[in-house]
Amino acid sequence: MNARKLIIPAVLLLFAAVASGRGKRLTEKEYYSPYYFSPGKLHNELVRRGWFVEETYFLPPSKEHPEGVEIPLDDYALNETNAIKRAEAWLNIPVIGRQSADIWYKLAARPKPVDILSDAAPMGYFIVINKTLLSATLYKDREVIKKMPVAIGRDPNATPTGRWYVATKFVNPAWGGNGDEPMTSSDPNNPLGEYWMGISYLNRKGQHSIGIHGTSRFRKGTFTPGTLASSGCMRLINSEAKWLFEQVPMKTPVWIGYADELREWGVEQKEKTDYQ
DSSP states (O other), X not given: OHHHHHHHHHHHHHHHHHHHHHTOOOOHHHHTSGGGOOHHHHHHHHHHTTOOOOOEEEEOOOSSOTTOEEEEOOOHHHHHHHHHHHHHHHHTSOOOOOOXXXXXXXXXXXXXXXXXXXXXXXXXXXXXXXXXXXXXXXXXXXXXXXXXXXXXXXXXXXXXXXXXXXXXXXXXXXXXXGGSOOBOTTOTTOTTTTEEEEEXXXXXXXXXXXXXXXXXXXXXXXGOTTSEEESSXXXXXXXXXXXXXXXXXXXXXXXXXXXHHHHHHTEEEEOOOOOO
């Protein structure tokens, strides 16, 4: 009997608490405080900006699909990591793909990249590969069009520093590098992906052996942008390799260097710091 008497006041208190909290909203200061950070808030911001992209990948042949099949990459964590890498590239901070309150707080401040280009920078389309940040930026008439995470060489020096240009473009390129077994364009293991933009750098054999491209169509390939992963080429997420390929014409300038080298040439990519 005593227990029943206690239940009624408890229920009334619960209803009162719910009613009092219905109209309560966080203040702007509270909302933007890292104290109120949640992964859901970060995810919503990534989706709002179009950075959470459902990539596709290739499943090898099986009884059900003798020829193999390309399916949505329904891996939330991996797609989220790629989205965070895109956010880091946009913020001009090192690309690592790590979820944090700091990333969300900076994005919530609606920043624009702080890219300062001198008169030495080309007009028209212009690609910059920042080996310090592991990012690729497409400019047009010195305005930022898009920033993307990029993989460079496992030995960063294998990705040639210099001022080059797009010298070749191929859809579905074959691959036979590093002394490995050659791979046709249809081979899902082909590490070049479906789009290749060779730069004007020439190897000892006089070949355009370094380029910007996608990754293997197998799931493992989707992990590499934003890391030191290649033999010297620059790997983009496959959807972004396709996008960039379709945007830029032949002879588009491609400047590759560490942040201090790029700064000397007239391209400074700075993190915005006045978020308050």
